[in-house]
Amino acid sequence: MNKIIAIANQKGGVGKTTTAINLAASLAQSGRRVLLVDMDPQGNATSGLGFPRGSITEGIYDALCRGRSVRELCQLTELPTLWVVPATADLAGAEVELVTVERREWRLADILVPVVDRYDFVIMDCPPSLGLLTLNALTAADAVVIPMQCEYFALEGLSNLMATIEQVHASLNPRLVVEGILLTMVDSRTTLTQQVEGEVRSHFDGKVYATTIPRNVRIAEAPSHGQPILLYDASSRGSQSYQALAKEFLARAEAA
């Protein structure tokens, strides 16, 4: 099973990085070999896994734009079967640099080819935009996991994102499907959350994971310790919900 998964949503702050880190960690803990690729110039997945900003000199930018091989850039994390290709600050320049490059949407897909077989899952964290970095991830991916807050602006952006996925499927990557929509930071006491959740489940029935991630401050604390939630506080509701997500994700992904 070698599956390449993009964690994408152009809406900011919906839990992309948190989902990329904690889904990857939960899959690794269940014995899968996982590679996390940080495609966001902010580098949150990199620091959230214990590689502080500025401590890394080479990352995905060097493979995308400087001809380095991904194999040389993989860094092992605290979990024995979780590796990460970090993001460095110069990734911010990649979007402009890639504009004039041949096969610019295919750069990531091309550089991942030599390493994909070594992992059960490659998981890519995307920046909050639909620019060339996210397009590269969607072109390289077999499937997309879409984290989403149950709020109005996040709901509004979903149709835009679905249209972009459809376009990438039609013109760049015919394998691309929506793996699932994950509801994050859920506070089921508010009517707003209930309304938006109801709307998403009725519109995208079957695509929305049964597992939802509750708002849980331990999840927000973990990155400052450079750890996924299952290492920072395995007994927290946050950790348990990401473990449940990993189970549901595997049941779907391995059934396909």
Next chain:
Amino acid sequence: MNKIIAIANQKGGVGKTTTAINLAASLAQSGRRVLLVDMDPQGNATSGLGFPRGSITEGIYDALCRGRSVRELCQLTELPTLWVVPATADLAGAEVELVTVERREWRLADILVPVVDRYDFVIMDCPPSLGLLTLNALTAADAVVIPMQCEYFALEGLSNLMATIEQVHASLNPRLVVEGILLTMVDSRTTLTQQVEGEVRSHFDGKVYATTIPRNVRIAEAPSHGQPILLYDASSRGSQSYQALAKEFLARAEAA
């Protein structure tokens, strides 16, 4: 007093749009003439002020890339002295289109010149990135308001943003200063919020507004009604905190 203010932070979901809408509305309610420019292709400030997605055919993209004048694109909102230049979906293509244009960082500054005198404040909502759209806003601006959640990833991104503001000040726009840092979605019960707030106030002392915006679900509900919080629920803590912010903002802005 004609002041151009960018609401910027490349970290996603920190309350940029919410602050742009509600600060602009609170200033308009206190009698100032305000123009809100939506520079985010997501168009959240546009729909949050009552112009549903798809209902607008022309916006800031047409002034940036198609030679239309900003004056023709201003739309009046429910508040008598608040206008908006909306964002349309084609704004997403502007970043790539602007890459090869002469004075690409100055496009917005140039097109705003004929209208600035008609307003006390021009407020620009920025997308969650440091690409050409945000750079255009920083180049056009007199000052930047930085909304920030009291969380680890938001704190991490702050030094990056400050460095970018410094670079724009040095190479593109010597007027540019940080107007203020606004702490948003504050939940003072958590130690994470207390720690991050303490760190921001000690590092950037004097730049951080005394007013903070609490997490308040009424703020998140208002955009689905296309209204700023002071029209949706003037008695809410959210509305009162943005009104207090407008007072503090005016005291600082008019003292300078």
